[in-house]
Amino acid sequence: MAKEKKLVEEITSMDVDFAQWYTDVVKKAELTDYTSVKGCMVIKPAGYAIWENIQKELDARFKATGVENVYLPMLIPESLLQKEKDHVEGFAPEVAWVTHGGLEPLQERMCIRPTSETLFCDFYSKEIQSYRDLPKVYNQWCSVMRWEKTTRPFLRSREFLWQEGHTAHATAEEAEARTQQMLNVYADFCEEVLAMPVIRGRKTDKEKFAGAEATYTIEALMHDGKALQSGTSHNFGDGFAKAFGIQYTAKDNTLQYVHQTSWGMTTRLIGAIIMVHGDNSGLVLPPRIAPTQVMVIPIAQHKEGVLDKAYELKSALLDAGFKVKVDDSDKSPGWKFSEQEMKGIPVRIEIGPKDIEANQAVIVRRDTREKIVVALPELAEKVGEVLTTMQSDMLERARKHRDSHTYDATTYEEFVKTINEKPGFVRAMWCGDQACEDKIKEDTTATSRCMPFKQDHIADTCVCCGKPAKALVYWGKAY
Numbered sequence: 001m002a003k004e005k006k007l008v009e010e011i012t013s014m015d016v017d018f019a020q021w022y023t024d025v026v027k028k029a030e031l032t033d034y035t036s037v038k039g040c041m042v043i044k045p046a047g048y049a050i051w052e053n054i055q056k057e058l059d060a061r062f063k064a065t066g067v068e069n070v071y072l073p074m075l076i077p078e079s080l081l082q083k084e085k086d087h088v089e090g091f092a093p094e095v096a097w098v099t100h101g102g103l104e105p106l107q108e109r110m111c112i113r114p115t116s117e118t119l120f121c122d123f124y125s126k127e128i129q130s131y132r133d134l135p136k137v138y139n140q141w142c143s144v145m146r147w148e149k150t151t152r153p154f155l156r157s158r159e160f161l162w163q164e165g166h167t168a169h170a171t172a173e174e175a176e177a178r179t180q181q182m183l184n185v186y187a188d189f190c191e192e193v194l195a196m197p198v199i200r201g202r203k204t205d206k207e208k209f210a211g212a213e214a215t216y217t218i219e220a221l222m223h224d225g226k227a228l229q230s231g232t233s234h235n236f237g238d239g240f241a242k243a244f245g246i247q248y249t250a251k252d253n254t255l256q257y258v259h260q261t262s263w264g265m266t267t268r269l270i271g272a273i274i275m276v277h278g279d280n281s282g283l284v285l286p287p288r289i290a291p292t293q294v295m296v297i298p299i300a301q302h303k304e305g306v307l308d309k310a311y312e313l314k315s316a317l318l319d320a321g322f323k324v325k326v327d328d329s330d331k332s333p334g335w336k337f338s339e340q341e342m343k344g345i346p347v348r349i350e351i352g353p354k355d356i357e358a359n360q361a362v363i364v365r366r367d368t369r370e371k372i373v374v375a376l377p378e379l380a381e382k383v384g385e386v387l388t389t390m391q392s393d394m395l396e397r398a399r400k401h402r403d404s405h406t407y408d409a410t411t412y413e414e415f416v417k418t419i420n421e422k423p424g425f426v427r428a429m430w431c432g433d434q435a436c437e438d439k440i441k442e443d444t445t446a447t448s449r450c451m452p453f454k455q456d457h458i459a460d461t462c463v464c465c466g467k468p469a470k471a472l473v474y475w476g477k478a479y
Contacts, residue, residue, distance in 0.1 A: 011342075013280050018224040023153070025274055029283045029343050032153045039151040039158035043267070046343060047154075049291035050270050051161060055141060057193050057289075058163065058265065061185050062139055067165060070138045072119045075110040080118045084243040087117060090210020094146035096158075112145040117211065117236075117262060120166040121244035128258060130249050131170055137178070139165040154271035155228075155479050162266035168246065168258040172237065175259035176214075179235040182263040183216040186231035194269065195286040195394035196220050196276050197402055198230060199425075199474055201450030206434050209262075213237035219449040219474060221402040222275035225423020227449045227476035230272055233263035271479075276398050277367075283344030284367050286394050287387040294324040294383060295340045299333050299352030309356050313349060313379065320380035322387075341366060346390055347383060365390055367397075406474075410459040415475075419444045425476045429469035431462035439464055440475065449474040 011028060014021040026032055031047030043051065059069070075098060081091075091114045098110040113119065124136060145159045154160075165182060169175040183200060190196045198218035208215035212234040220230045241247070241257040250256045277284040287293050294317055298310040310326045317324045327336045333350075340348045350362040361379055363372040367390055374382045405424030409415035419426050430436060430448070437448055451471045462469050 011280060011282060014223065014278070021278075021280070022271075022275060025278055025282050025342075026153045031270065031274075031283075037158075039148060041153050041157050043161075046291070047270060050273070050285070050289060051267055053289050053291060054193075054265075054269055055163075058185075058189060059141075061189060062163075062165070065137075065181060065185065067137050067139045069140060071140050071142065072116055072123065074113050074142070076113055076116075076118055078109045078111065080122055081111055083118060083121075084211050084240055087211035087240075091115065091146075094148065096145050096147050113142075114144055114146045115262075115264075116140065116142075116144075116164055116166065117240060118244075120262075121240050121246060121260075124166075124168050124258070124260075125244050125246045128168060128246055128248050131251055134168060134170045134248060134258065135174060135178075136168040137165075138167065139163055152271075154267055154274070156268075160267050162264050165261070165263045167261045168241075169260070170248070170250070170256070170258065172259050175235055175237070175261050179214070179216060179233045179261045179263070182261070183218065183231070183233040186233070186263070186265060187218045190218060190220065190230060190269075191395060193286070193288045194273055194276075195288075195391055195398060196230070196272060197395065197399040199450060199452055201452040201474065203232075203450055204430075204434075204437060204448045204473070206437050207448055209234045211236065211239060212262075213239065217450050219425075219476075220272055220276065221405060221425060221476075222272070222479070223278070223401065224275070225405050225477075227425065227474075227478040228268070228272050228275070229449070229478065230269060231263070231265045234261060236260040236262060277394055278344070281338070282342035284394070285344035285346060287346045287391045290344065290346050291323065292325050292343075292345050293322050293347060293387060295336075295345045295348045296324065296326045297333060297336045297340065297348055297350050298326070298328065299350055299355075301328065303353050305356060306351070306353060310351055313351060313361065313376075317380055317383060320384070322380075322383060337364075347386055349379070349383075367394060408458050409463055412464055415440075415463045416444055419446045419475065419477070423477070425449065425474045427456070427458060427472060427474055428463035429457075429459045429461065430471055430473045431465055431467040432470040433462075433465065433467070436462055436464035444477075446475045446477050449476050449478065 011024040012020040030044050033042040095111045141163045143161050148156050151157050187198050187200050190198050198220050203215040214235040216233045218231045220228050238257040246258045247255050296310045296313050298306045301307050314324045314326050346366050348364045359376050407418045407426050409418050409426050409428045455472050
């Protein structure tokens with residue numbers, strides 16, 4: 001028992017030091033490891049399996065809306081990157097450059113893609129000639145590199161995995177519809193699969209993507225009250241098309257510029273899952289994203305028939321459509337329980353000689369640790385019920401946490417006091433002037449997270465300057 005206790009004690013309590021708790025969970029759940037390349041991580045099998053499930057779920061949702069996958073090069077010539085002024089300025093501090101091919105200096109520097117707008121634009125300028133070529137609704141799964149100064153596993157690493165959608169449309173209306181459609185795909189995925197409630201809204205001009213006309217975002221609240229931007233969708237209008245000469249011949253034979261969108265989600269979502277659902281025993285994975293949903297743990301497995309019964313249960317549950325493993329290692333049952341909890345596996349099934357005799361097993365939920373004794377013939381049905389209930393309970397728990405940590409402020413004094421003393425979102429009215437955003441950031445380090453689509457009118461004046469208000473904004477300190 002002392003060993004089991006030690007396994008969990010090695011995780012710092014989230015109430016003592018949330019940042020250290022996060023690092024401990026990532027390490028102890030064996031999601032990542034550090035490498036000799038500073039700021040880059042090894043994503044270990046347990047972490048990569050979560051990403052594979054995210055990829056599989058998202059990819060199916062993308063394709064249901066007509067998206068096709070492609071792959072473009074990882075290197076971008078400097079001259080191409082320079083074509084859209086705002087875009088290159090936005091990414092310049094984070095770009096990693098390739099200057100040599102083998103021993104020979106390159107005639108032109110190449111950057112390792114921080115994002116692929118310029119490559120897609122160059123491709124589309126050749127690919128699109130007529131209205132018949134539109135729309136182009138492409139996505140690529142790849143890695144990108146951004147030379148971040150401060151890094152943390154999943155949340156901010158120099159190289160990370162993501163998908164980036166890039167679409168081209170005949171009209172502004174089609175582009176706007178696609179931009180919002182993809183944001184809703186992201187939001188529904190987060191809530192239905194990751195059990196993570198999000199606020200859907202639009203970024204202010206200060207916070208929007210470099211070169212975009214409008215950026216839409218989903219914002220989630222982590223357990224420590226900090227916000228995490230969890231997915232973005234950008235409407236580029238025809239700005240990139242004009243910079244790159246992407247034109248098509250319309251039905252009336254006139255030459256028109258296309259209207260473009262871009263949208264992306266990253267491995268940062270794994271960090272979000274950890275920080276929304278984790279506890280002081282480690283990771284807690286929502287059943288729909290968990291690579292292993294059920295861990296069968298044989299008790300007194302050296303006794304005759306116990307391991308056979310454990311494998312029999314595994315086989316029956318696999319046939320019923322669940323993702324199941326048996327822990328047949330020679331560790332003690334208590335150690336196995338701690339390890340299963342550390343790794344966030346949603347359900348464990350305990351089966352020992354006495355259970356076999358009584359034709360039953362014990363189901364234990366990871367999130368609540370509730371124990372349920374079930375007759376073996378009813379096991380598959382009960383496991384299904386428990387996983388479904390757990391998925392919806394986790395979403396509801398996260399929603400309650402977010403809502404109870406969302407505050408309204410109508411005066412600046414109240415705003416500053418709330419943002420500094422109560423971790424969470426603060427809703428307040430804003431005049432639309434960037435000077436107020438800058439002042440709020442300077443005074444509190446909080447930023448505007450989004451202007452929610454669902455606009456409530458909680459005051460007539462801007463919380464910062466007192467001028468007439470134009471929009472309700474969610475503010476918060478963020479990762």
